[in-house]
Amino acid sequence: MAPLQRPAPDDTSPMSDPSASPSCCHSDGMAASADGMERELARELTQLRRKVSVAVVLTALVMLSSLPHMLGVHSLPFLPAWFTSPWTQLILTTPVLFWCGRGFFTGAASAFRQHGADMNTLVAAGTGIAWLTSLFSTVFPQLLIAEGLPADVYYETTAVILTMVLLGNLLEARARGQTSEAIRRLLQLQPPTARVMRDGHAVQIPVSQVVVGDLVQVRPGEKLPTDGVVREGSSWVEESMLTGEPTPVAKAAGDAVIGASMNRSGSFTFRVSRVGGDTVLAQIVELVRQAQSSRTRVQRVADQVVSWFAPVVIALAIAAFVIWFLVSGNPVLAMLFLVSVLVIACPCALGLATPTSIMVASGKGAENGLIFRSAEALETAGKLRTIVLDKTGTLTRGQPEVTQFERLSGGVVPADSLLALTAALESRSEHPLAEAIVAYATRQLNPGDLPAVAGFEAVAGRGVQGVIAGQQVLVGTPRWFPELGIDTAALQPLVERLEALACSVAAVVVDGRIEACFGVADPLKASSEAAVAALRRLGLQVVMLSGDARRTAEVVAAQVGIERVIAEVRPADKSSVIRKLQEQGEGLVAMVGDGINDAPALAQADVGIAMGTGTDVAIAASDITLISGNLAGVPAAIELSRHTMANIRQNLFFAFAYNVAGIPIAAGVLFPLTGWLLSPMIAGGAMAFSSVSVVSNALRLRNFRPTPLPVAAS
Amino acid sequence: MTHLFAADLVKAEPLWRAIEQPMALKALVAIVGVALIAWELWWFLGRHGGGVVARESEAGVQEITITVDGGYAPSRIRVKAGQPMRLAFHRIDPSGCVAQVIFPDFHKTLDLPLDATTSLELPPTEAGTYPFHCGMNMVRGVLEVE
Numbered sequence: 001m002a003p004l005q006r007p008a009p010d011d012t013s014p015m016s017d018p019s020a021s022p023s024c025c026h027s028d029g030m031a032a033s034a035d036g037m038e039r040e041l042a043r044e045l046t047q048l049r050r051k052v053s054v055a056v057v058l059t060a061l062v063m064l065s066s067l068p069h070m071l072g073v074h075s076l077p078f079l080p081a082w083f084t085s086p087w088t089q090l091i092l093t094t095p096v097l098f099w100c101g102r103g104f105f106t107g108a109a110s111a112f113r114q115h116g117a118d119m120n121t122l123v124a125a126g127t128g129i130a131w132l133t134s135l136f137s138t139v140f141p142q143l144l145i146a147e148g149l150p151a152d153v154y155y156e157t158t159a160v161i162l163t164m165v166l167l168g169n170l171l172e173a174r175a176r177g178q179t180s181e182a183i184r185r186l187l188q189l190q191p192p193t194a195r196v197m198r199d200g201h202a203v204q205i206p207v208s209q210v211v212v213g214d215l216v217q218v219r220p221g222e223k224l225p226t227d228g229v230v231r232e233g234s235s236w237v238e239e240s241m242l243t244g245e246p247t248p249v250a251k252a253a254g255d256a257v258i259g260a261s262m263n264r265s266g267s268f269t270f271r272v273s274r275v276g277g278d279t280v281l282a283q284i285v286e287l288v289r290q291a292q293s294s295r296t297r298v299q300r301v302a303d304q305v306v307s308w309f310a311p312v313v314i315a316l317a318i319a320a321f322v323i324w325f326l327v328s329g330n331p332v333l334a335m336l337f338l339v340s341v342l343v344i345a346c347p348c349a350l351g352l353a354t355p356t357s358i359m360v361a362s363g364k365g366a367e368n369g370l371i372f373r374s375a376e377a378l379e380t381a382g383k384l385r386t387i388v389l390d391k392t393g394t395l396t397r398g399q400p401e402v403t404q405f406e407r408l409s410g411g412v413v414p415a416d417s418l419l420a421l422t423a424a425l426e427s428r429s430e431h432p433l434a435e436a437i438v439a440y441a442t443r444q445l446n447p448g449d450l451p452a453v454a455g456f457e458a459v460a461g462r463g464v465q466g467v468i469a470g471q472q473v474l475v476g477t478p479r480w481f482p483e484l485g486i487d488t489a490a491l492q493p494l495v496e497r498l499e500a501l502a503c504s505v506a507a508v509v510v511d512g513r514i515e516a517c518f519g520v521a522d523p524l525k526a527s528s529e530a531a532v533a534a535l536r537r538l539g540l541q542v543v544m545l546s547g548d549a550r551r552t553a554e555v556v557a558a559q560v561g562i563e564r565v566i567a568e569v570r571p572a573d574k575s576s577v578i579r580k581l582q583e584q585g586e587g588l589v590a591m592v593g594d595g596i597n598d599a600p601a602l603a604q605a606d607v608g609i610a611m612g613t614g615t616d617v618a619i620a621a622s623d624i625t626l627i628s629g630n631l632a633g634v635p636a637a638i639e640l641s642r643h644t645m646a647n648i649r650q651n652l653f654f655a656f657a658y659n660v661a662g663i664p665i666a667a668g669v670l671f672p673l674t675g676w677l678l679s680p681m682i683a684g685g686a687m688a689f690s691s692v693s694v695v696s697n698a699l700r701l702r703n704f705r706p707t708p709l710p711v712a713a714s
Numbered sequence: 715m716t717h718l719f720a721a722d723l724v725k726a727e728p729l730w731r732a733i734e735q736p737m738a739l740k741a742l743v744a745i746v747g748v749a750l751i752a753w754e755l756w757w758f759l760g761r762h763g764g765g766v767v768a769r770e771s772e773a774g775v776q777e778i779t780i781t782v783d784g785g786y787a788p789s790r791i792r793v794k795a796g797q798p799m800r801l802a803f804h805r806i807d808p809s810g811c812v813a814q815v816i817f818p819d820f821h822k823t824l825d826l827p828l829d830a831t832t833s834l835e836l837p838p839t840e841a842g843t844y845p846f847h848c849g850m851n852m853v854r855g856v857l858e859v860e
Contacts, residue, residue, distance in 0.1 A: 040813055040828065041810065103808075106784070107784050107807070107809055107811075108784075110783045110784020110785060110807065113787075114785030114786065115758055115762050115789075116758065116853065116854075118852040119852060147733065148731075148733060173810060289823055290821040290822070290823075291821070293817065293818060293823040294821045295818040303845070306851060306852070308759065310758070311755055314751075314758075315751045315754060318747050318750050318754070319747065319751065321747065322743055326744060328733065329732055329734055330731065330732060347852065351852055352851070355851065
């Protein structure tokens with residue numbers, strides 16, 4: 001991805017990554033600031049509403065007053081002459097311009113001092129020029145009449161344009177408020193108080209006073225105030241608002257619980273492990289806000305255009321004036337073209353096209369437990385061609401169990417001692433298979449009588465070795481032993497049989513003799529098969545990556561419907577496998593892993609997707625984090641990305657097309673051919689409508705629902 | 715062609731009629747128009763000043779206060795690479811448009827309450843230009859790290 005936003009995986013110095021600053025926001029602070037922004041938005045809306053109401057009433061009066069002129073008659077019987085006088089229109093229009101529309105003029109003036117030109121500049125210049133021209137013909141009508149021109153005034157044009165732009169601002173401000181709705185809803189998930197044990201009594205205190213280590217009581221139907229670990233009791237907890245996981249999760253002593261999730265049936269007490277800005281909820285909110293602050297590659301193009309836009313439009317407007325004056329010699333006609341060009345141009349639509357869609361989409365992602373780290377991740381995910389799934393922890397539960405323990409015929413060590421030797425050695429290893437073997441062995445033995453190990457050594461991707469009671473013991477993959485000159489011929493049939501059962505095999509060698517082997521299986525997650533099918537439906541090539549023996553990996557792959565398997569990959573080689581796939585022209589490659597030992601591969605991939613358990617801060621290495629461990633989130637993220645990018649393309653296309661078509665029409669290009677002439681009033685209305693429609697289109701993303709997967713029986 | 719237009723215009727409503735103007739006036743309008751375009755483009759798009767250099771505090775943090783009023787003053791800020799910086803935004807403009815300032819390259823959004831100063835601390839950064847803008851992308855500034 002862009003080097004600016006993404007440090008090389010081995011380079012963690014803050015120099016290279018401007019985004020690597022420590023998280024500065026505390027959830028309370030964030031909530032407060034979100035509240036502040038909400039209050040400000042509400043104030044802005046109230047003010048706009050007041051201005052729009054006044055403007056609508058005055059504009060209606062001005063239009064009534066100019067009715068005879070619009071109909072081309074001298075007077076109307078029901079309108080007194082004083083009411084249709086230009087002076088009355090001047091009095092009615094001036095407050096519309098300088099009270100209701102005051103913001104446009106002050107904004108334009110301060111932007112001008114900063115050498116800036118924006119929306120305000122265009123609206124203020126357009127309406128200001130129309131008003132000044134009208135003022136001139138109100139005060140000096142005879143000068144125009146002497147020139148052979150009607151002393152017309154354009155007060156109604158001025159008032160209508162301003163009213164419509166203000167109305168557009170009002171609608172847009174309301175819609176903008178809705179784009180950050182998802183974050184607001186997330187922040188509201190946290191209950192305000194917690195029932196905490198203090199001096200042996202349960203007391204209700206504000207969440208901000210809860211500290212790490214507190215014991216919190218939760219009753220049925222209550223929301224959890226913060227993160228922790230269950231100490232007593234058990235229950236079903238609904239985490240869907242955070243993880244997108246639809247079914248409630250069973251929680252008992254020792255299980256981690258997440259703040260803001262909803263307790264269903266039971267009561268329990270949990271010990272607080274994280275508060276404030278460290279909680280999962282606060283981190284999700286922070287990550288979503290970060291993503292919303294980043295930009296997509298398409299946005300960079302739009303940004304370039306926006307910065308040139310207003311000055312170029314002003315130049316075109318002046319050019320339109322000059323050309324029409326030279327052609328017709330009619331200054332009033334030329335002025336109307338000038339005003340039309342100024343007010344039809346809408347840089348806002350261009351500026352809003354991408355950020356609003358990103359805002360809505362990243363919030364929508366968070367609602368479904370999909371956290372996009374940046375707008376680029378959201379942009380790239382939809383273009384993926386190949387998706388690499390790590391087997392352990394991604395397709396499988398990641399909690400392997402020993403299902404087979406087989407002695408070899410040539411073995412001489414008694415079974416009990418063999419288990420003790422293996423357990424002693426493996427208890428020093430951190431490999432997931434080792435954990436399963438230790439758990440199995442200690443179940444068979446009396447705890448606490450493991451012999452001492454000397455000279456322990458772990459060989460990455462191979463196994464472990466050490467000396468126990470004078471015997472050289474090795475536990476590891478059968479592939480390791482030929483390298484050490486140990487004959488594995490007797491082991492082969494057994495290995496083949498276990499691998500056909502989707503077991504990983506670890507063999508035990510004592511003093512150069514193969515004694516036994518363990519078959520360790522890792523059960524599949526219920527959602528894996530349906531998720532793989534969904535990914536293939538989305539047109540992706542699915543590849544499984546595994547450290548297991550080829551046969552084992554292929555059996556697992558066949559169970560979930562994956563055809564392409566890259567097996568026997570050591571953890572350190574995962575990232576080079578990804579690089580090779582990228583170099584082979586397999587399109588953009590995503591890696592899905594559980595985040596910790598997969599970090600280099602996640603960083604190498606075009607999109608790294610981490611399967612978080614909702615508590616992991618390994619989120620940092622990935623572009624997308626699935627808060628739940630459910631693989632169904634991967635197709636959902638890709639679908640959301642495709643919807644979002646389609647939405648952004650529609651917005652940008654509309655905004656560009658609108659301006660590219662609107663400005664020449666307003667400048668009168670079609671007039672010689674068709675006699676079409678855009679009234680400045682229609683130009684103003686079109687402008688107001690264009691930015692509202694961009695925001696409204698982005699809001700359609702709120703209706704996004706991931707395609708539901710058939711629920712597999714677990 | 716010009717003649718054709720003019721003929722059409724004469725037939726149209728009184729407002730759209732063509733008027734014979736002296737050549738000198740036409741020339742004057744054309745010259746003033748072109749000059750106005752040139753000046754306007756220079757004023758809005760040209761480079762004005764070399765940007766403001768942030769001052770350095772005793773703790774080695776580069777500091778600068780930016781006033782938010784229609785635009786960012788100053789809008790071009792020059793800082794040194796490899797040193798942390800603190801940007802203080804003082805917002806006096808009530809327009810909702812500038813209520814947020816976004817630094818896309820840093821993935822940072824800062825909410826700016828009205829009539830208050832809000833600070834953003836940024837880590838040491840490599841040389842380069844890092845644009846920042848308001849929530850709606852209309853008001854913009856640039857951080858030049860050199």
